[in-house]
Amino acid sequence: MRHIISLLMENEAGALSRVAGLFSARGYNIESLTVAPTEDPTLSRMTIVTNGSEAIIEQIQKQLNKLIEVVAVIDLSEGDHLERELMLVKLRAQGEAREELKRMADIFRGRIIDVSDKTYTIELTGTGSKLDSFLHAIDRNLILETVRTGSSGIGRGDRILKL
Amino acid sequence: MELTGAEIAIKCLQEEGVDCVFGYPGGAVLFIYDALFNQDKVKHILVRHEQAAVHAADGYSRSTDKVGVALVTSGPGLTNAVTGIATAYMDSIPMVIISGQVPTSYIGEDAFQEVDAVGITRPCVKHNFLVKDVKDLATTLKKAFYLAKSGRPGPVLVDIPKDVSNQKVEFSYPSSITIRSYNPEKNGDVSQIKRAAQLLIEAKRPMIYAGGGVILADASKQLTDLVRLLDAPCTNTLMGLGGYPATDKQFVGMLGMHGTYEANMGMQNCDVLLAVGTRFDDRVIGNVAHFGSVPRKIIHIDIDPASISKRVKVDVPIVGDVASVLGDLLAVLHSSKQKPDAEALASWWKQINEWRSRNSLSYKNSTETIKPQYVIEKLYEITHGEAFVTSDVGQHQMWAAQYYKFTQPRRWINSGGLGTMGFGLPAAMGVQLAHPDAAVACVTGEGSIQMNIQELSTCKQFRLPIKVIALNNRYLGMVRQWQEFFHGNRYSESYMDALPDFVKLAEAYGHVGIRVDKPSDVEGALREAFERKNDLVFLDFQTDPTENVFPMVPGGKGLSEVILAEDL
Numbered sequence: 163m164r165h166i167i168s169l170l171m172e173n174e175a176g177a178l179s180r181v182a183g184l185f186s187a188r189g190y191n192i193e194s195l196t197v198a199p200t201e202d203p204t205l206s207r208m209t210i211v212t213n214g215s216e217a218i219i220e221q222i223q224k225q226l227n228k229l230i231e232v233v234a235v236i237d238l239s240e241g242d243h244l245e246r247e248l249m250l251v252k253l254r255a256q257g258e259a260r261e262e263l264k265r266m267a268d269i270f271r272g273r274i275i276d277v278s279d280k281t282y283t284i285e286l287t288g289t290g291s292k293l294d295s296f297l298h299a300i301d302r303n304l305i306l307e308t309v310r311t312g313s314s315g316i317g318r319g320d321r322i323l324k325l
Numbered sequence: 326m327e328l329t330g331a332e333i334a335i336k337c338l339q340e341e342g343v344d345c346v347f348g349y350p351g352g353a354v355l356f357i358y359d360a361l362f363n364q365d366k367v368k369h370i371l372v373r374h375e376q377a378a379v380h381a382a383d384g385y386s387r388s389t390d391k392v393g394v395a396l397v398t399s400g401p402g403l404t405n406a407v408t409g410i411a412t413a414y415m416d417s418i419p420m421v422i423i424s425g426q427v428p429t430s431y432i433g434e435d436a437f438q439e440v441d442a443v444g445i446t447r448p449c450v451k452h453n454f455l456v457k458d459v460k461d462l463a464t465t466l467k468k469a470f471y472l473a474k475s476g477r478p479g480p481v482l483v484d485i486p487k488d489v490s491n492q493k494v495e496f497s498y499p500s501s502i503t504i505r506s507y508n509p510e511k512n513g514d515v516s517q518i519k520r521a522a523q524l525l526i527e528a529k530r531p532m533i534y535a536g537g538g539v540i541l542a543d544a545s546k547q548l549t550d551l552v553r554l555l556d557a558p559c560t561n562t563l564m565g566l567g568g569y570p571a572t573d574k575q576f577v578g579m580l581g582m583h584g585t586y587e588a589n590m591g592m593q594n595c596d597v598l599l600a601v602g603t604r605f606d607d608r609v610i611g612n613v614a615h616f617g618s619v620p621r622k623i624i625h626i627d628i629d630p631a632s633i634s635k636r637v638k639v640d641v642p643i644v645g646d647v648a649s650v651l652g653d654l655l656a657v658l659h660s661s662k663q664k665p666d667a668e669a670l671a672s673w674w675k676q677i678n679e680w681r682s683r684n685s686l687s688y689k690n691s692t693e694t695i696k697p698q699y700v701i702e703k704l705y706e707i708t709h710g711e712a713f714v715t716s717d718v719g720q721h722q723m724w725a726a727q728y729y730k731f732t733q734p735r736r737w738i739n740s741g742g743l744g745t746m747g748f749g750l751p752a753a754m755g756v757q758l759a760h761p762d763a764a765v766a767c768v769t770g771e772g773s774i775q776m777n778i779q780e781l782s783t784c785k786q787f788r789l790p791i792k793v794i795a796l797n798n799r800y801l802g803m804v805r806q807w808q809e810f811f812h813g814n815r816y817s818e819s820y821m822d823a824l825p826d827f828v829k830l831a832e833a834y835g836h837v838g839i840r841v842d843k844p845s846d847v848e849g850a851l852r853e854a855f856e857r858k859n860d861l862v863f864l865d866f867q868t869d870p871t872e873n874v875f876p877m878v879p880g881g882k883g884l885s886e887v888i889l890a891e892d893l
Contacts, residue, residue, distance in 0.1 A: 172506055176443060176455075187448050217634070224631035230452040230472060233506040325505070 164193070164213045166238045166245060166315045167223065168323050172231040173199050173206040180229050181208065190214065190222055194247075194290075194312025205233065205325065209315045211290075234323055242318035248285065249293045250275075252307040255282040259304055270296045281306065289313075330459040330490040331356035334423060337466040339366045340498045343394050345385060345758055346370070347378040351398025352438060353425025356490040370758065370787060373779040375402050377751035379409020379480075380777070383418050384752030385759045387738045388713055390543060392473050393420040393755065399427055400438030403484075404445065408745060410480050411449035415742025416564060417541060419478035421469045422450075428488040429457055442484040451479030459492040467502045476509030477629040478541055509628065513645035513653060521624040521641045522657040524597050528622075529669035530676075531557040532595035534580065536609075537564030537741065538602015538627060538647045545569065545734045547651035548601060554658055556670050557599075558677050560588040562609050564741040565602070567731035572710070577677060578686070581609040582878050583723045586685035587677055589876070589884040593619060594676070600625045600639070602647040604632045606742075607880075613637065615883025626650045685876045685889055686727055694869040695844050697721065697796045700851075701728035704766060704794060707851045712764040713756045715739065717749035717773030720802035723874045725768040747776030750793065754780060757789040764792070764855060771797040771824055771865075781834035784861050792854045793863040795827060798870040806873045810888075831863035838863045 171177050178197055185192050193211040200207045212222060219237060226235045238245075255263050260282075267274055267284045270292070276283035286296055290313055297305065317323065328336065334357055338346065347370045350358045361369050372378040375397045382393030393413075397406045403424045413420050427436040443455045452472050454465045462485070469481040525531055533555070539548050545568050552559040552575055559569045560580040569576055578585030580592055592598065592610070598621050603609070610616040613636050625632075625639040626647055633642040643650050688698045701724050704712070710730055715738040716722040722739055731737045738756060740748040753767040774795055784791060796802075804819040831838030837860045841850045847866065854862035875890035 176447075179444070180447060183447055217638075221631065221635060228629070228631050230504065230507050 163215070163219070164211065164239070165219050166243065166313060167210045167212060167226070167235065168238050168315055169208045169210070169226055169235045170200070170205050170233040170323060170325060171208060171229070172233065173204055174231060177206065177231045180231065181210070181226065184225055184229065188221075188225065190218065196312045196314050202325070209313055211313050233325055236317075236323050238315045238317060241321055243315050243321065244318060245289050245313045245315045246287050247290050247293055247313045248287050248311045250283060250285055250309045251297070251305065252281055252283045253300065254280060254304045254306055256280055259301070263300065263304070266296070266300055270299075272296070326496060327493045328496040329356060329360070329493050330462050330485065331360035333459070333462050333494070333496050334466065334485065334490065335360045335364060335367060336496060337463055337498060338394060339364075341392070341470050343367055343392070346394045346396050347372055347381040347385070347755065348396030349375050349378055349398065349402060351402050351425060353399035353427060353487045354396060354490070356487065357396065357423070357425065357485070369396075370754070370783065372751065372783050374777065375405035376409050376747065377754070377777050377780045377783065379406045379420070379422060380412065380748050380751035381755035381758075382420055383409060383413045384715060384738055384755030386418050386420055386755070387752070388735050388756040389759045392470055393418065395420065395422045397422065398425045398438065399442070400440045403440055403442045407445060407449065410446055410482065412740050412743045412745040412748060413480040414449045414451070416537060416740065417478050418480065419473040420480040421466070421473050422480060422482045424482060424484050425490070426455065426484045426486040429486045430488070432486065442482065446482050450482050451477075453482035453484065455484045456489055457486070459489050459494045462489065463496060463498050464502070467499050468504060471502050471504070472507070476507070510644050511646045511649055513626065513643040513650035515653070517641055517643045518650065518653050519657055521599070521643060522654055522661060524622050524624060524641065525555055525599060526658065526661060526663045526665055528557075528597035529666060530594060530596040530673045531555055531599065532591045532597070533557050533559040533599045533601065534562070534592060534603060535559065535565045535568050535601040536562040536603025539565055539568035540734045542602060542628070542647035543734070544602070544648035544651050547648055547655060551651055551655055551658075554655065555665055558587075558591050558674075560584070560591065562603050562606070562741070563726055563739065566726060566737045567734045570732040571730035572732055577681070579726055580884070582611065582880075583727065583874050583876065584878075586683045586876055586887060586889065587680035589878065589887060590680045591677055593883070593885045596621050598623045601651065602627060604635065605637045610637065610884060611878045611886075612881055612883045615886070618883070683889065688875075688890060690844070691869065692844055695841065695847060695866050697724050697798070697866070697868045697872055698728050699844065700794065700796060700847055700866050700868065701725055701768070703848050703851055704768070705729045707848070707855055708764050708766065712736070712766050713738065713760060715749045715753040715756060715765070715767045717769040717776075718744045718746045719770050719773060720806065720872075720874050721768050721770045721773075721796040724796070746773040749773060750777050750780045750791070753791045754783060754787070754789055757791055758787070766792045766794050768794045768796070770802060771795055771799065771827070772801045772821060778830070781831065781836060781861070785835045788859070789861060790857070790859050791861050793861070795863065795865050796868045797824070797827070797865050798868045798872065799824065800870050803874070809873070810877075810879065827863055827865040831861070836861040836863055838865065840865045840867065842867045
């Protein structure tokens with residue numbers, strides 16, 4: 163099962179490698195991992211998308227909690243939550259395709275953030291599957307480059323992960 | 326007062342009450358060694374290899390309840406220490422390792438003797454630090470000692486660049502420390518403890534399985550009281566030996582791969598299992614599916630939440646300090662009106678005694694060749710079961726665990742988790758330094774002893790009268806045993822040709838060496854060795870090369886799928 167784990171950790175050098183090292187040493191999967199400092203600059207917030215049996219997910223959370231620099235861990239997928247990922251796609255946009263790509267970007271609520279006479283660069287946010295759908299909806303041959311951030315997640319309503 | 330980083334490091338050790346540091350100097354730690362030179366509170370033990378420094382600090386810690394401290398230089402000093410650090414990590418031993426690092430401005434430039442110490446040790450430490458600013462040094466060392474000792478103990482590395490050790494700053498040592506991201510639970514959950522008590526009191530076939538956590542938490546007394554109160558059989562893991570007195574009638578011996586028949590059958594046939602400070606390791610419970618194939622309720626007490634339900638799903642998890650939880654559990658049981666079911670227990674003990682009567686540790690003694698088991702039995706007799714016994718890894722380790730009946734905690738010192746050959750002699754040095762007047766024996770084999778034989782030199786320098794009990798069967802015995810059982814007697818590279826003359830070797834290092842070839846000489850040689858109170862004596866016992874360790878639960882098998890000596 164796919165799980166999305168959120169954690170707060172000390173914003174210190176080497177903290178990320180402890181998390182990454184834990185996953186590789188214990189053979190856990192990482193589908194994606196995002197990290198950046200929070201509004202409190204001493205803390206970083208990390209979102210890890212992983213998969214595994216209930217027992218493995220339980221171990222992942224316990225092992226993450228055991229890392230000295232980890233302040234708090236929750237499995238967002240245990241309850242209501244929101245998930246967003248940002249993708250930048252550079253597309254070949256010439257001739258008829260130029261109009262078509264503009265339309266597709268609008269349908270997916272994407273924004274064209276860079277234009278050249280041959281290309282569009284589109285910014286798109288959404289769940290991972292929405293981004294996948296966009297890529298499937300356009301002609302594969304037009305895709306020049308994609309870059310994705312991996313999912314960031316947050317609980318709905320009163321579900322708050324804070325120190 | 327302004328002090329240099331090096332002086333601060335030594336001051337911190339003094340503040341922590343460290344009286345003994347094991348180490349080896351080198352370029353990156355020269356300032357620290359200079360600071361050591363100018364004081365006499367912290368004694369430095371100069372080893373002959375950094376691995377031994379860490380094992381010695383480890384043995385020192387295991388035989389006391391103090392944090393062991395090792396000091397090594399950068400690069401190869403640190404990499405040599407890694408095996409020792411991993412050994413301590415696997416067995417949750419509280420230690421602080423200080424390593425030198427190249428100056429901060431050189432870090433990342435592939436400087437001479439530079440290695441990413443924090444990166445290399447990350448998977449085998451509880452935590453580690455690179456101190457980039459001398460202002461942080463005192464606080465970091467305070468944190469290191471606090472982390473090493475609290476919660477589930479473990480080794481903590483502090484990497485100090487050479488320039489940091491030479492910079493000056495105002496020194497003040499924090500009297501206490503809090504780390505917001507680290508709050509280990511001390512007390513167990515009350516309702517879970519009550520559930521556990523209820524299960525135990527109603528059990529028809531209770532079993533208590535206690536590990537190294539009991540030793541680390543100094544909870545032997547609470548464990549013993551509980552076992553007696555419940556009239557339950559008690560088994561210890563390899564790491565837990567001495568946690569419950571082995572001479573007691575309720576003790577059913579060690580369990581696991583080379584555990585007694587009664588301990589393993591008890592594990593597999595009980596209806597309520599209380600696991601204390603232990604982690605259902607593969608060498609302890611064998612095949613996990615086989616272990617789980619019988620219905621029983623499991624209560625698991627451990628300081629580390631990640632140890633609970635890692636390999637085996639448990640019914641009542643209790644996270645907390647073992648001593649505290651056992652104390653609370655005893656209090657609940659004492660206040661309960663219910664008493665253990667005497668009738669059910671009587672028939673359970675009848676069953677256990679039936680298994681016991683198989684006498685699974687019996688072996689056929691010989692008047693021709695020395696049986697290794699016999700040596701350990703005699704060692705036990707001559708030291709009245711009161712020696713500190715360290716061991717290396719292999720057959721001799723199992724025989725020591727099986728035949729030396731430990732009645733006190735912290736007397737049996739071995740590398741259980743990592744299984745590090747070469748551990749025994751340096752660990753014995755740490756033990757002897759912590760207990761200068763005690764009898765310290767290092768049970769070893771001719772393979773293991775050669776992995777840190779150079780430490781005989783350290784023993785001479787510091788006059789450590791360790792008794793080295795080498796069970797010399799000319800084979801890497803445990804490898805040979807597996808090859809005999811599982812690889813069609815193909816003894817691939819397990820015979821050691823061209824062994825040294827250990828007597829001459831011991832003499833070359835300035836010690837006493839005695840070679841023993843005949844069973845009739847075993848007792849006399851051991852007596853002579855222990856009578857030589859001031860000498861290190863190397864006893865080279867020429868033992869039967871064909872002897873195997875029994876019982877044996879083959880790897881991947883269940884605890885009741887055991888091979889006994891009588892089966893072959």
